[in-house]
Amino acid sequence: MSSSNGDLRRPLDVAVIGAGVLGLATTDALTRRGADVLCFDGRPPGSGQSGGLTRTFRHRHDHEDTVALAVAARQRYRSWEERYGRRLIGDEGAVYAGMGPADVAALARRGVPHHFVSADRHRxxxxxxxxxxxxxxxxxxAGAIRARRTIAALTEWxxxxVVMADVHCVTDPGDGRGIEIQTHEAIYRARHVVICAGTATPKLASGVGLRIPLHCALHARPHYQVRPEAIGGPLPCWVDRSGANGEMVYGSPIGxxxxxxxxLIGDGVDIALTDEGALPAGRTMDEHVRRVSAYVRxxxxxxxPTPVGVRVCVMSKLPAGSDSFGGWHTxxxxxxxxxxxxxxxxxxxxxxxxAAQxxxxxxxxxxxxxxxxATSGSPR
Known part of the structure; x- marks a missing residue:
């Protein structure tokens, strides 16, 4: 496809870069609104930071605005479930240690059901x-998100x-004819570009002058077999910020x-790669797994307490920490x-x-x- 004046650039209304859960959700929303939209990624949908089997859906967050978004997201997940015909979030709930009345004030104001139970009722x-x-x-x-199933639903919709193509750069030529996207299979001009490409987002956004201070590091997620005596009992998502057992952690059942x-959660628990793409001297992911296993014991x-598997993923965090996200625009x-x-x-x-519309x-x-x-965020 080329324009009548011989320009080889392909015209497009909206381009979404990144076919993770966020890019696919954005593409789906635009498609339902009748937009001319394509989503670009060099890998199959959900292969990057959206990979894996499970995530935790929880209402509690450090800022009330995020609690409000979580309430809205839970309702939209229900709409997705009705549309797809399968459950995307389980009914496991979530349990937290190390929380007090101040930590749930936003839940109360937003009408989110919650309660405390005494320590002797932990089982x-x-x-x-x-x-x-x-x-x-x-x-x-709350509950465990069926991550792979959610990606499958969005991929279907x-x-x-979705165009499987690497995006090399995003630029504004300044000629009033849209934003240019260089891919390995074509050059596009779009009226609007949405970048939600995970770890590549800062690099791609810098091409149009946006500066996003994203810090990326490797994170280990070992998984463990549930003992027979716990099978059949409640296995909720778990967040322990008490530090009583030497670590702060999160946990989630795999369906x-x-x-x-x-x-692990908290400052310094993940391992940043060197500029050459290697682990720092003396650091291994084994130490991460050992710490988690010691906590499990x-x-x-x-x-x-012995892992049956482990997934190493990339954690991407903004200065305020692991409960933060944001949007940037030009x-x-x-x-x-x-x-x-x-x-x-x-x-x-x-x-x-x-934003795109x-x-x-x-x-x-x-x-x-x-x-x-900000730089004063708290863990998870």
Whole structure:
């Protein structure tokens, strides 16, 4: 396809770069609105940071605006489930250690059901959990996201809209004819470009002058077999910020497989690669897994403490930490990145579709971006 004046650039209304959960959600939202949209990625959908089997959906976040987005995202996930005909978030709920009244104030204001249970009732809410020192917070509306199934649904809904092509750069030629996208299979000109390409987002956004301080590091997610005595009991998603067992962690069941993922949270737990793409001298992912397994032995006696597998993924965080995300905008281009985006993808996709249609950043993404650049965020 070429224009009548011989220009080999292919015209397009909206280009979405990145076929992870956020890019696919944005493409789906634009498709439903009747937009001429293509989504570009050099890998199959969901192969990057959206890979893996499970994520935690939870309502509790460090900022009330994010709680509000989580409430909206949970409702949109229900709409996705009705549309796809299969459950995308389980009914496991989430349990937290190390939380107090101040940590749930936003949940109360936003009408999110939650309650505390006493320490002696820990097995009633988490069958694999050992004794704890303080009350546990329960979020019954939370659950484990069926990540691969969610990607499959979005891939089905965006069929014909995803182009498997590497995007080399995004530029504004300044001629008033749109944003140029250089790919390995063609050159495109789009009225608007949405960049949600995970770790590649800062590099691609820099081509139009956007500066996004994203820090990326390797993160290990070992998974463990649930012991027979805990099978059949409640196995919720887990967040332990108490530090009582030497680490702060998160955890999630892998559907109904009888396996459970556990990972570390907090500053400095992930391992940044060197400029040459290697692990720093003396650092290995084994140390990460050993720390997680030591925690499992102490705190989660309902799990076998020897991992049955491990997934190494890339964690991407903004200055405010692992509970932050944001949006950035310049004329014709919107970019979004951060951490823990899977749970918010249904509502963020709609917001990014708004940005593409109206060429302005929705206030929710603008405020989140401002908070994300702060340096006082708390873990998870």
């Amino acid at each position: 009633e809410v988490f069958a694999a959990l050992g004794p704890v020192d303080g009350p546990l917070l329960v979020d019954p509306g 965006t069929r014909g809209r 109904r497989t009888g396996q459970y993922v556990v990972g 102490r705190a989660l006696p309902g799990l076998e 004329d014709g281009v919107t970019a979004s990145t951060g951490h823990n985006l899977f749970k918010l993808a249904p509502v963020l996709g709609e917001l990014l579709a708004d 109206h060429n302005r950043l929705p206030v929710e993404l603008e405020r989140a971006g401002e908070r994300a650049l």
